[in-house]
Amino acid sequence: xxxxxxxxxxxxxxxxxxxxxxxxxxxxxxxxxxxxxxxxxxxxxxxxxxxxxxxxxxxxxxxxxxxxxxxxxxxxxxxxxxxxxxxxxxxxxxxxxxxxxxxxxxxxxxxxxxxxxxxxxxxxxxxxxxxxxxxxxxxxxxxxxxxxxxxxxxxxxxxxxxxxxxxxxxxxxxxxxxxxxxxxxxxxxxxxxxxxxxxxxxxxxxxxxxxxxxxxxxxxxxxxxxxxxxxxxxxxxxxxxxxxxxxxxxxxxxxxxxxxxxxxxxxxxxxxxxxxxxxxxxxxxxxxxxxxxxxxxxxxxxxxxxxxxxxxxxxxxxxxxxxxxxxxxxxxxxxxxxxxxxxxxxxxxxxxxxxxxxxxxxxxxxxxxxxxxxxxxxxxxxxxxxxxxxxxxxxxxxxxxxxxxxxxxxxxxxxxxxxxxxxxxxxxxxxxxxxxxxxxxxxxxxxxxxxxxxxxxxxxxxxxxxxxxxxxxxxxxxxxxxxxxxxxxxxxxxxxxxxxxxxxxxxxxxxxxxxxxxxxxxxxxxxxxxxxxxxxxxxxxxxxxxxxxxxxxxxxxxxxxxx
Amino acid sequence: xxxxxxxxxxxxxxxxxxxxxxxxxxxxxxxxxxxxxxxxxxxxxxxxxxxxxxxxxxxxxxxxxxxxxxxxxxxxxxxxxxxxxxxxxxxxxxxxxxxxxxxxxxxxxxxxxxxxxxxxxxxxxxxxxxxxxxxxxxxxxxxxxxxxxxxxxxxxxxxxxxxxxxxxxx
Numbered sequence: 001x002x003x004x005x006x007x008x009x010x011x012x013x014x015x016x017x018x019x020x021x022x023x024x025x026x027x028x029x030x031x032x033x034x035x036x037x038x039x040x041x042x043x044x045x046x047x048x049x050x051x052x053x054x055x056x057x058x059x060x061x062x063x064x065x066x067x068x069x070x071x072x073x074x075x076x077x078x079x080x081x082x083x084x085x086x087x088x089x090x091x092x093x094x095x096x097x098x099x100x101x102x103x104x105x106x107x108x109x110x111x112x113x114x115x116x117x118x119x120x121x122x123x124x125x126x127x128x129x130x131x132x133x134x135x136x137x138x139x140x141x142x143x144x145x146x147x148x149x150x151x152x153x154x155x156x157x158x159x160x161x162x163x164x165x166x167x168x169x170x171x172x173x174x175x176x177x178x179x180x181x182x183x184x185x186x187x188x189x190x191x192x193x194x195x196x197x198x199x200x201x202x203x204x205x206x207x208x209x210x211x212x213x214x215x216x217x218x219x220x221x222x223x224x225x226x227x228x229x230x231x232x233x234x235x236x237x238x239x240x241x242x243x244x245x246x247x248x249x250x251x252x253x254x255x256x257x258x259x260x261x262x263x264x265x266x267x268x269x270x271x272x273x274x275x276x277x278x279x280x281x282x283x284x285x286x287x288x289x290x291x292x293x294x295x296x297x298x299x300x301x302x303x304x305x306x307x308x309x310x311x312x313x314x315x316x317x318x319x320x321x322x323x324x325x326x327x328x329x330x331x332x333x334x335x336x337x338x339x340x341x342x343x344x345x346x347x348x349x350x351x352x353x354x355x356x357x358x359x360x361x362x363x364x365x366x367x368x369x370x371x372x373x374x375x376x377x378x379x380x381x382x383x384x385x386x387x388x389x390x391x392x393x394x395x396x397x398x399x400x401x402x403x404x405x406x407x408x409x410x411x412x413x414x415x416x417x418x419x420x421x422x423x424x425x426x427x428x429x430x431x432x433x434x435x436x437x438x439x440x441x442x443x444x445x446x447x448x449x450x451x452x453x454x455x456x457x458x459x460x461x462x463x464x465x466x467x468x469x470x471x472x473x474x475x476x477x478x479x480x481x482x483x484x485x486x487x488x489x490x491x492x493x494x495x496x497x498x499x500x501x502x503x504x505x506x507x508x509x510x511x512x513x514x515x516x517x518x519x520x521x522x523x524x525x526x527x528x529x530x531x532x533x534x535x536x537x538x539x540x541x542x543x544x545x546x547x548x549x550x551x552x553x554x555x556x557x558x559x560x561x562x563x
Numbered sequence: 564x565x566x567x568x569x570x571x572x573x574x575x576x577x578x579x580x581x582x583x584x585x586x587x588x589x590x591x592x593x594x595x596x597x598x599x600x601x602x603x604x605x606x607x608x609x610x611x612x613x614x615x616x617x618x619x620x621x622x623x624x625x626x627x628x629x630x631x632x633x634x635x636x637x638x639x640x641x642x643x644x645x646x647x648x649x650x651x652x653x654x655x656x657x658x659x660x661x662x663x664x665x666x667x668x669x670x671x672x673x674x675x676x677x678x679x680x681x682x683x684x685x686x687x688x689x690x691x692x693x694x695x696x697x698x699x700x701x702x703x704x705x706x707x708x709x710x711x712x713x714x715x716x717x718x719x720x721x722x723x724x725x726x727x728x729x730x731x732x733x
Contacts, residue, residue, distance in 0.1 A: 165624020171633045181629030182611055182640075189626070 195502020252395020316559025375503025
């Protein structure tokens with residue numbers, strides 16, 4: 001096959017199956033600015049910032065241009081730069097720029113490009129930004145139409161990847177606004193709070209609700225014992241923000257950083273990821289034994305739980321009642337520090353966890369299980385605010401008891417991880433050969449839907465794994481039409497699982513793959529691989545829970561009915 | 564008068580009728596505009612219930628359908644009055660002082676720029692660009708009847724007549 005090449009800025013750029021000139025340029029180290037393009041979404045061509053000049057002097061949007069062998073384009077000619085400046089000036093004329101206090105400042109693409117192209121003062125004096133009110137109805141995200149530049153990334157993310165379509169372009173002409181239908185608020189829509197819209201928003205029009213001041217207040221309150229748990233994916237989402245490689249987990253530094261922030265007790269949510277597997281596997285085997293309706297769905301993803309409630313309520317009885325690792329550790333912390341004034345904080349890669357923590361079901365013995373959920377991104381800000389030199393921190397271990405965990409808990413962070421952990425539990429064999437065969441059974445990889453069969457003794461289990469709610473919906477359709485049959489289905493609302501969660505720093509696909517590498521490195525670093533090996537289990541079940549395991553570790557949502 | 568009084572109460576949206584329209588178009592999402600036109604023809608506006616139902620049936624999000632409905636000026640999401648009065652503000656009518664006619668209609672019906680329908684549910688005032696009857700300017704149209712060479716006084720008595728007519732029907 002002849003190698004295909006196009007000429008960008010006089011440089012020969014080879015390409016293969018890139019879907020547009022923009023990707024060819026980026027793969028060849030030439031950055032063409034763009035505000036409405038995302039590699040995982042359909043092409044819109046609306047922002048006009050990626051215009052390039054062809055060899056006839058015409059201008060085309062690089063995102064909407066097919067690469068052709070021998071094609072010649074210029075990405076920074078005089079004409080192109082002038083066009084970009086005008087485009088930016090127009091965009092800025094309907095954007096409420098309050099950069100100094102904007103949550104997105106420093107990560108805002110519009111701000112970045114304005115600086116890059118030296119757009120120093122507004123050209124159009126009257127700013128026509130939307131005067132629609134803020135939408136603060138969601139506990140997870142806030143919508144601020146005054147900063148929206150109508151790139152439509154959130155709209156496409158919500159409909160194409162999540163199949164929810166909570167927001168869309170409404171009205172017409174200069175009145176256009178991205179919003180839910182009928183003037184509704186986000187909380188009245190199918191929104192599950194996954195935060196993926198915020199992750200792709202180039203400006204601050206959709207932001208994650210931050211609760212950093214609450215955290216500072218508690219850290220500075222000597223009467224409070226601040227107990228923090230850290231989810232598996234946080235350790236692989238944080239390093240990149242401190243100039244470290246993303247494909248290495250930074251568990252030890254994370255623990256040290258939390259202690260330096262003034263946290264009294266640091267736990268790893270991995271311990272209850274192990275516990276979730278114990279409970280969920282037991283429930284699954286019980287369902288098989290009693291002939292209950294299958295497939296059983298996983299329950300640890302709060303975005304998925306909300307999606308079931310809003311879009312597939314009839315499936316709720318098939319969702320496992322095992323609490324999420326966050327919920328379980330929250331329950332254990334309340335037992336461990338029964339008579340102390342504990343402020344229970346969860347650091348999560350997830351925005352929907354902020355909603356989960358507020359659910360009425362997450363209250364046991366009259367106490368909230370989790371007082372505050374901070375995202376990875378909020379933790380990064382805390383660490384920076386405290387002036388901690390994260391990169392050079394020494395490692396330390398989480399507190400004990402409740403500090404031990406196995407590799408099965410770590411891999412929760414990536415799509416297929418929960419399933420792999422369940423298989424490890426069910427096969428009950430920690431030999432390297434078995435672990436290798438599990439890893440190669442089809443459970444790993446970042447495909448949107450994976451389906452495979454696992455044999456355990458005389459039991460043949462048909463399993464499916466979906467990430468992204470649109471994929472979950474496709475899978476459900478196949479199950480309900482009878483086209484496919486499964487015993488066990490894992491769903492993670494966010495693409496690639498929690499490593500790509502809405503609470504993580506936004507990342508490209510390449511960066512997310514590095515995080516996956518880091519997760520499996522963390523798994524490899526664990527001496528113990530299968531959840532039943534966790535040495536804390538005895539203490540948890542016999543000392544802390546004392547016969548209350550089901551009561552404290554399971555969550556019956558209204559849709560579960562009475563069982 | 565062919566048109567019935569707009570049913571403002573939402574319980575009166577007949578989903579069986581909406582279903583019949585959907586069946587006619589085979590629940591095809593590429594035909595939502597035609598579907599909404601049929602629904603609007605019956606109710607003279609698009610009731611929210613009907614739109615939510617259509618969205619679910621054709622398999623698109625509520626916000627997407629709302630986006631389509633609000634894109635076109637011809638679709639209305641607000642219940643309209645029994646008499647929809649279209650006031651032409653085209654060039655010819657403007658020159659012949661249609662703004663005074665409009666003002667008189669606002670006053671006579673208790674409506675205004677920000678409030679297109681009257682509280683009694685009788686009137687909706689719409690501004691249109693041209694009714695294609697410039698020779699008769701200034702022109703207003705009540706439902707499908709054209710009223711030519713309007714003045715503020717004629718506008719006021721028109722409203723009074725319509726009110727009386729509605730009263731008699733009731």
